[in-house]
Every structure is written in C-alpha cells, then in structure tokens.
Amino acid sequence: MKTALSTLEMRRATSVAEALEILRDEPRMPIAGATDVYVGLNFGTLPELRYLDIWALDELRTITVNEDVLVLGALATYTMMVASALVQERLPMMIEAARQVGGPQIQNRGTIGGNIANGSPAGDSLPVLAACDAVVVLQSAGAERRVKFTEFYTGYRKTVMRRDELVVAVEVPRVSGRQWFRKVGTRAAQAISKVVVAGVRGEGARIAVGSIAPTVIRLTATERALATGSLDEAMVALRGEVNPIDDIRSTADYRKRVTENLVRRFWTETA
C-alpha cells in the first residue's frame, strides 16, 4: 500500500556540511536521485517518515582523478559517468554497466552513491566496484572514514554505514588488466539483473557477481584457482562458492549455470 505522503516530512540541504549537521541531530533518510526511494514510497516499503534531500549538493557531483585514484562523487549520475573521459579511460566496465541501467531517464537521475547505499544485490555498478577493489568514502559531521567496498555490505541490504553518515564518494585505484562486464537482465532495458558479472584480468583474476547472493560477492576461490590452475578447476571452485536461490525473477539453477558460463566466457575473451 502506498505510503501516505501527508505523513512525510523532508528537508533540503544546501551543503555537505549542513547535511551532515542535520543528520547528526536527527536520523533522516537521504534522497539523491530518488529513483529507488520513489519505488519504496509507491509500494509503502519504507518505514522512514523523515527525509533529507541531498540532490543540490554539487560538491558531490564530480568525477576527478586524484593521485592516480579515480574519485566518483556520490551524486555522479550514470549519464555523467558515460560521458566522462576519465571513466572511459580508467573504468570502461563502469560505462558498460551505466549504459544498461534502466533507461535514459533513470540514468539521468540515478546516482552511484544511491546505487551503493541502496545496497540491492542486483545493483549493476556494485560488481564493478567490488572487482576493482574500490573504497567507499563516508562522512559524518566532523569525521571521515574509508571502507573497502568488499567490506561495505554486511548482509541483505545491510551496510556498515551509520545513520549519521553519507556516502560522499567512491574511490577506484588504477585498474591494471582487461576489464569485462556482462549483465543478464529480464529483458533488454528497464531490467533487474538476474546475474551480473564484472571481471578484471591482470596478474590474476578479480571477479565479482551480483544477484546471486544476499550481497554482491567476490569469487575468491575461483580467482585463486584461475591464478594457479586450469579453467576447469576454477569451475569446480566456482560451484563450491556460488549458492544462489529461486525468486520471482529466476531460479537457483539458472543463476548458477549462467554464472559458470559467464566466468568461462570472461576468461576466454580476456585471454
């Protein structure tokens, strides 16, 4: 049942500092592009009554390189990333992911910070960030901390982020090796991923997969097997670490077999 809008209250922040002060004083749910928040309100699944609109914080709407680290501001939209020469040069798999998010309208509004904070295991940018060992930058009033992306999620839609914190950026160190991305959605556009794989093939392999577990996961055993053994051995390792479930969008069996096929394809295509 739709959330009763008259019960909701929203504030707008005009600077990051102001936003963090507001969050220090009272818990509020941040709203960036609102593409996830609106869906939640429409289905009445958000318990939150108080919101903080951070869309106006242009400080967070940046894409820069700082000491060889690509810094994606939390309000960077998919459209911005697709248009960015820096992202194109350093993280082309993010561009592939961004191009396949929803449709143009969603790409114009949806932000990387929102995708990260929302924490859906099907978030399409998440495997990219997990595979390239990104770091999430969190700020609260007067404090900042950095959390490895692979340690950011603690369970289904659960993160280490506190209620007084904002994601302000995500940092991506230089990625050496070939990047590879494949989304398997329910249709060609406006689709939620059933399996989404990002891979980097450098010295060894870094492989992250979304939609097959409560959070995005790195296939660490598979990565190890690929570094030392054959592709077939890696597949044995993969079968041991991938345990998806059935839901209304797909089946465990499909997800498992397709993950296997795609990791194989990744390895063959990046050879």
Add this chain to the structure above:
Amino acid sequence: MTTAVGQSVSRKDGIGKATGATKYADDLHFPGMLFGRTIRSTIPCGRVKSIRMDFDTSGFTIVDYRDIPHRNVVALIDEDQPYLVETEVRHMAEAIVLLAHEDREKLLGANVVIEYEEAEPVFDPERSPHSFKDITIEKGDVEDALASAEIVVEGTYRTGHQEHVYIETNGVIAVPEHGGIALYGSLQCPFYAYKALRSVLGNDHPLRVIQTETGGGFGGKEEYPSMIAGHAALLAVKSGRPVKIIYDRVEDMVATTKRHPSIVRHRTGLTREGRLVAMDVDVILDGGAYSTLSAVVLSRGCIHAAGPYRCDNVKIFGRAMFTNTPPNGAFRGFGAPQTEFAMEVHMERIAEQLGMDSLTLREMNALRPGDMTATSQVLKQDASALECLQEAVRRTDYRRKREELKGTNRGIGLALFYHGAGFTGAGEQRLASKARLDLTATGARIMVASTEIGQGTRTMHAQIVSDALGVPYETIEVAQPDTSVVADSGPTVASRTCMVVGKILERCALEMKERLEGMTPAQYHAKHGAFSIVKEHIQPEWMRWDDDNYQGDAYATYAWGCDVAEVEIDRDTYEVRPVKVTAVQEFGRPIHPALAMGQIEGGTVQGLGYALLEHVVMKNGAMANPTLTNYTIPTTLDTPELDIVMLENHYDGGPFGAKGLGELPMDGPAPAVVNAIRHLGLDLRDIPAIPETLIACASL
C-alpha cells in the same frame, strides 16, 4: 470512388491525445466525490468466519454483500460470480468488503481484519474436479483414421497466463443521478456494464453507462469492468455521492483477468508423404474460479485448434477447468493463440518426424478455397493461407536461410494461422447489433456503442460513413458511447467492430444518402431538419451453424497470416533475442493503412512478449510478480525489425471488403518464435520461453 477509405486520414482522437487534453477516468472529478477501495481475500479457498473494521469508521461508507439491493451476481453467461463474497472464498483477491472515503490516505490506511476457515485449493487444471464447459467438434472417424494412418505423431504443448498491461488500469466513477446511477468508466463494452448494473441494482433506478476515453483494453476491459462498475455503484448508492475506484497496477494485475493458460495434446495421423488424415486434439484451459467468459474462449480456441489445415477426420475435445485462481478472461485472440500455438509447433514436430521440410508439409495441407474446416465450413474465395505462406517465404528467402543458419546461433521459424472475424456461429445473429447515424447541420454523427480504445474505432467508422455518404471525412462526428443515447452495436471485441458494425454503418450511410436526394447534409438539414437512420446487422443468408454439434459456418469469414521469426540465442545465458519478424497478413483490406499497420505491429510485439518474456509467476493462487518491473513486457529495445505486409482479398460482407484484424496478429508470433528456437536445436514446446525454461530444454 473512395476518398477516406484506404487513406491514413488523421485520427479523430489524435489531437486530444497528442496534446494531453484528453481526459481519462482518473482525470475526472465530480463534486462531493469519494474514493472507493476493495478489500480482498488473502486466501485462495475457504470461508469467511468474521470481518472486523479495525479503524475509526467515521466518514467511511462500508458495503458488504448485504447491501446489494438486487442480485449478488455479475451478469454474464453462467451467472456464478458474486460481486461480493458472502461466505465462500474461491480465489485470492476476491472482493469481500468495499470502503469509500473522501480522503484517499485515510481510505488506504483503513485496516479490515478478516478471519477465514481455509480449505484445500485446486491449482492444477488437470486435477480439477470441475469443468465449466466441454466442447466436442467431430468430423469423420478419427479413431479409425488414426488406426490406419501410416504415421502417428503425438505431442503436448503448454502456454502460460498473460497479463493485458493496458497502459490505463481499470477504473470507473459511479455518479448518483435522477435517483439512479451514471457510470463513467474505462471499458470496452458499455452495454455489458449496463446489464451487469441492472443485475446488481435492479430495475427501479435509471441507469446509463458512459465510456470514458480508454487507455487500452486488449480484452481486459471486456467483462471485468462489470465487476468494478458494480462495486462503485454500490458505494455510490449507499453514500449518495459520486464514487471513483481506480486500481493501481498491483491490484489490477493481482485481481483482474488474464489469458487462459492451456495444455493442448495432439495425436495426428499422416500418410508417409505428409498428408493429414486424422487429427485428435485435446484442449484444456485453466478457467480460474468462476466461469466468466471461459465457455466462449474455449469455443473459439477449439474451433481454431486444427489450424488452417484440411483433414477429413478431426476430433477436438475441449474443457475449461475450474481452479482456485482469479478468473481468466477475454484477451486478444480469445483462445486461438493458445490452440494455434500448439498446432503450429506440432506441425514442426511432425515434419521433423517425417524427415521432411515443414514448409512443404504446410503447403500440402493448407486450407484452400473450397476446402472444409474442422467444423465442415466450406471456405470461399476469400481464404488466403497459401498466398500468405508463399509471400512470407519469398520475402524472407526462407528456404535458403533455413539451410544457411543451421548450426549457428541464429534460427528461423514460421507459423501459419487464421482468425475468424466476429462472434462465433449464430452469435452475431443473436446479438442483432444496431447502429444509428444522425444527420447534423454540417454532416453526420455516428451513434454506436463501439468503443475507441486506442485501436482507431472512431476514425475507421468515420471513414466508412464518409465514403458511403459521399461527404468529407471531417464532417463526420462520432458520439462518445453513452448507453442512454447510442444504439447498442454490441461489444467491442472479437474483431467485429470494423467488419460487423462498420458494415451496418455503411448501410445506414447509403440509406441516408438516398434520403438526401442529391443535397448535401447542410442543405438538407437547413430545409428539413435532422433525421436518423437505424439499421440492424444482417447475417449472411448462406450461414448455417449447429451449436449442439459445433458444425457449420463458424465465422462469416477468416483473416489469414504467416509470420516468420528470426532469432538469435546466447548459448551462455540462453537469452533469445528476436532479430526480425516478417508478418504477412490478409484481412480483406485496410480501411486505414497506418492504423492497420499499428494493429499488426502492436499485436506482433504483444505476441513476442507472450512467447519470450511475459511470465506470470503464480504462488498460492495469486500472481507473485504483479509489477511492471517483474512482469516484463517488451520494451523498444526488445522489439526487432518488423516487416509488415498487408495482402488484400476482399470479403463482400464487410465494409469496402474489410474483414476483422484486431486479434489476428496475436496468433502467429509465439509459434513462429518457438519454431525458430527449435531450429536452433532445442526441443521447446512451452511458452513463455524464458531463459530459465530454455536452459532446461533437451537438445533435438
């Protein structure tokens, strides 16, 4: 000479829709209006033990079955479905209590607690103890012919639910008026809603039903609006105020009708060269919890079950089974897409088993003029199966491609199909539709109950009248259907609005022209004032139909089609992408080429969705994925290149030679796609062919 017919004139409703000026049901507001909400069952089978209003009821209007002034039954065919549950619950989301309030948020916040005594539900139509309707079509001696056939091929084919996904969800407003009710609604059949309201309210109240501008129907607004109209009317009668009920997408998907799932079994006897000598077809439809239109959906499904093929010995046995799921109902194609799917995939399998090419098999057996259908109807010159097949094969270079693509990740497949236009058998005669044409000061006004639901009814009717009357298209007006003023031209269903109603209008216009004696409408009107012409449908005198034995002329004419689908598979993910679809269709002639093309394109894409994407996930008797996120219809990017060809073969009984077109395009895409997937080497017999199904398919 025609100046409007055959031209893509501007739509009567074009400007309003393109500029956003057009008002739909949810845009309308009436003074003092309340909003209505339906409290629904949360179990699939059982009894209501108690109902408690767990909220402050002040300002609320509350209705249950005891408030019904007349009969608690949705008047349709079998009259088994109540407006509101008394005690027995037969499916999930069945209406039990109605609430109305002027504040939408208060309304949504109201909590009604219902206790049930649950019973064991039936979900599998094959295990159901109850059939709503059995139909047998029999010609020749099937068992004999099967016994002596050189080859017998068997197979079972399944299709799933399909949701209509009209852009505008179901919605109505009931407005108290002169001691009765005026019902405004998004609907296809104003007089169905009228009849249903009579049944629930009785005969003491004046009643009228006005169709509001309607954002799509596809059959989903044929019978269902009778339910929601009754609910709004009950709330309006009790409160004495206008009541608006608009479903949101989830409610619309969970509670309203869908296409009947089917299981079709074929046993077919052939000669070694591939001539059909016996066809034994068993059709099971999942009807859901009430009969609604299942009997007639089954009827059309069975009549089309032997496909566009000739065979002397045919037996078709069909049943529409009860299950504890929301009733399935009318949906573009009305049973034919299910049975023609089975037939066309079966033809492919027959060819595989005979080791012959399926094109030759179809060519050899396709119905030609003079041949007899399964109901022993002798086809006239307007039968075009072979022409469609040959044109589709030629355009797509089918034989060469079929060879060339073998062993690649591309496949090509084909389906041949047909669709009877208008009501079945004596249906049109019984319906006896009427149309009226009024002379106005500037031209003429069409007064029919046929609804514009996006498909172009107004435009097409105005074109026909314009040319028959010999006046400019712009001078023809079309009245918004209001049962108190328009003629009952019957429901807007069954591909009948152009062929049947258009023909009556043509006759009205011709008679009006005679009365004008060479004057223009303006001249005549200035001199003598207005007049009206009313005409009734005339059944072609050659038509014979035996409803007890299902033999005879099932339809006055048929439209024909052949679709070729080319698909590409990703062998790692089992995603199948349609690359190109060629649709060759013969439906008499297009009155409005652009609109006709739109019907074929839209129907073809709806058929592709049915084939590849649209998966209604049922859990405990209810749709578990009732959102546009999780029930995936095709987007533009899922839509392949379409090559549409409109062949002409005029039908004398239709206006300017036109037949029916609305449903035909829905019949072909699913079997064409599945046959293309078979060409890729996968033994697929069911739809939707989602990747999860394909990954489990055996290789051929």
